[in-house]
Amino acid sequence: MSQTPGATLANLQRTVDKDGIILRGAYLIADARLGAAGVVRQGAVAIAGDTVVETGPFAALQPKYPRSRILGDGRQLLLPGLVDAHSHGRGLSPIQKGVRNDFLENALFDWARGTVLPPELSAALCAWRHLRSGCTLLHHNGFDDDGDEGARRAHVAIRTYLATGIRLAFSPGVRDESKLVMGGEEFVATLPAELGDAVRPLVFFDKEAFADDYFRLFDELYEAYDGDDTKILLAPSWAHGASEAFMRQVRAAADRRDGVMIHMHLLQSPVHKAWGRRRHKKPTVLWLDDLGLVAEDCAYGHAIHVTEPEIALMGRRRVTVTSHPSCNFHMRNGITPVMPLRAAGVNIAMGLDDKTINDDEDAVMELRMMHKVHRLDTYELTNPPLGAYEALEIATVNGAKAAGFAGRTGALLPGMKADAILVDLDRVARDPWIDPQFDIADAFVERAMGSDITTVVVGGKVVIEDRRPLTIDVDGLYREIRAFCTKGLTPEHRARADLLARIKPHAQAWYAGWHDGLVDRPFYRVNSRG
Numbered sequence: 346m347s348q349t350p351g352a353t354l355a356n357l358q359r360t361v362d363k364d365g366i367i368l369r370g371a372y373l374i375a376d377a378r379l380g381a382a383g384v385v386r387q388g389a390v391a392i393a394g395d396t397v398v399e400t401g402p403f404a405a406l407q408p409k410y411p412r413s414r415i416l417g418d419g420r421q422l423l424l425p426g427l428v429d430a431h432s433h434g435r436g437l438s439p440i441q442k443g444v445r446n447d448f449l450e451n452a453l454f455d456w457a458r459g460t461v462l463p464p465e466l467s468a469a470l471c472a473w474r475h476l477r478s479g480c481t482l483l484h485h486n487g488f489d490d491d492g493d494e495g496a497r498r499a500h501v502a503i504r505t506y507l508a509t510g511i512r513l514a515f516s517p518g519v520r521d522e523s524k525l526v527m528g529g530e531e532f533v534a535t536l537p538a539e540l541g542d543a544v545r546p547l548v549f550f551d552k553e554a555f556a557d558d559y560f561r562l563f564d565e566l567y568e569a570y571d572g573d574d575t576k577i578l579l580a581p582s583w584a585h586g587a588s589e590a591f592m593r594q595v596r597a598a599a600d601r602r603d604g605v606m607i608h609m610h611l612l613q614s615p616v617h618k619a620w621g622r623r624r625h626k627k628p629t630v631l632w633l634d635d636l637g638l639v640a641e642d643c644a645y646g647h648a649i650h651v652t653e654p655e656i657a658l659m660g661r662r663r664v665t666v667t668s669h670p671s672c673n674f675h676m677r678n679g680i681t682p683v684m685p686l687r688a689a690g691v692n693i694a695m696g697l698d699d700k701t702i703n704d705d706e707d708a709v710m711e712l713r714m715m716h717k718v719h720r721l722d723t724y725e726l727t728n729p730p731l732g733a734y735e736a737l738e739i740a741t742v743n744g745a746k747a748a749g750f751a752g753r754t755g756a757l758l759p760g761m762k763a764d765a766i767l768v769d770l771d772r773v774a775r776d777p778w779i780d781p782q783f784d785i786a787d788a789f790v791e792r793a794m795g796s797d798i799t800t801v802v803v804g805g806k807v808v809i810e811d812r813r814p815l816t817i818d819v820d821g822l823y824r825e826i827r828a829f830c831t832k833g834l835t836p837e838h839r840a841r842a843d844l845l846a847r848i849k850p851h852a853q854a855w856y857a858g859w860h861d862g863l864v865d866r867p868f869y870r871v872n873s874r875g
Contacts, residue, residue: 426481
């Protein structure tokens with residue numbers, strides 16, 4: 346595949362219906378925030394162009410739009426497309442690249458052994474894996490997008506995503522401090538001379554020039570792509586890999602572009618928690634607040650190892666947290682305290698983070714993981730768990746807000762973008778039977794899978810119909826990916842991976858004991874040694 350969308354991407358324009366579309370379902374959940382009271386039986390959504398114009402019973406809408414094409418036969422579930430508010434767009438997971446997942450501090454060295462797909466292949470594959478499971482909006486959160494190659498990959502990835510038809514938020518991400526370990530300058534001094542000399546470029550570089558390049562790239566991408574249908578976000582990759590000077594520049598850049606979301610990894614591991622206190626002499630979120638980065642335009646990926654005072658502050662500031670339950674299990678991170686965060690007023694969204702429980706980027710299964718993991722925060726019999734509509738809200742409207750699309754998508758309301766999915770209920774409700782009085786949202790969250798998605802509409806354009814992709818030649822894409830991966834790693838890539846493998850045990854020794862005493866009082870009731 347070429348560096349611009351080509352052979353594996355079809356012409357999206359052929360799926361536009363000039364006379365409009367009516368999506369029809371046995372059940373319509375237009376807005377998860379309304380709960381069961383908002384379910385419309387034999388409901389429908391009328392779409393003109395890229396916009397929802399009306400919702401209601403199919404019997405009432407069909408005569409009003411007689412020329413519109415009807416999708417659905419009245420036996421499906423119709424709901425807004427799901428949102429992945431935190432992904433890295435790698436296409437292939439670490440597992441598919443032959444690398445086991447582990448603690449983040451180990452994985453950052455291990456992942457160097459994995460194949461890096463060309464951006465046109467990784468973006469097309471990532472889009473396909475999301476669309477086929479009903480995810481209509483994807484936030485690609487970049488990582489080490491610096492230099493000319495980082496800029497090139499960003500442009501190619503964005504163009505490829507847009508050609509597939511998926512709605513996109515894209516954030517180029519960088520670490521302006523050590524790209525090796527936290528406290529990199531001191532760490533290098535502990536290494537044998539040969540290793541220290543080899544990794545110095547990952548720690549010692551021109552930070553001001555690096556920052557200038559990043560904000561130049563952000564402005565370039567923003568001017569080229571940001572608009573009503575695509576969002577370009579800011580992303581210091583970690584709160585723990587950024588200097589105070591860089592973070593102040595992030596705040597200033599966001600203020601210049603009113604409404605731009607800022608997305609960063611935060612407190613993903615106990616080591617992150619320890620580093621914040623070592624570096625700033627205070628919890629990380631309190632440090633970020635000093636910089637104006639605890640605000641409604643800020644989204645934090647993971648936010649597992651937060652404290653109660655940090656949660657209270659995050660709630661007052663109405664920040665967003667993207668939670669990635671499957672990834673957190675894969676990476677042995679811990680469990681994001683979603684229930685206390687929600688109770689405090691934090692906007693919780695769902696992220697797949699390239700590491701779903703079945704290693705397939707199934708957005709429906711990740712929704713179920715969200716629903717199940719956060720039943721564990723209490724053993725009080727009278728306290729309700731996270732409900733199905735709450736989980737759907739997390740995976741739709743809340744995700745839209747996290748990705749910069751608040752009020753534009755995430756619900757099927759008049760005037761909003763027409764991002765919708767139809768779910769085949771044959772397996773959910775008729776394998777062999779489900780009580781017809783059982784709530785349809787509960788049935789979907791408890792029993793559905795990505796393979797039950799039959800039709801996907803993004804901005805009024807049909808991108809999957811009757812499980813058939815209309816914008817991606819999947820067989821051709823897979824052939825190109827297999828052919829590329831079969832070549833193996835380049836000598837330069839292998840040499841870098843070998844070097845990092847030699848550094849890894851030194852990093853493990855460097856971090857040893859950092860988190861002692863910091864993870865002894867969990868938010869969630871799991872079990873007890875006593």
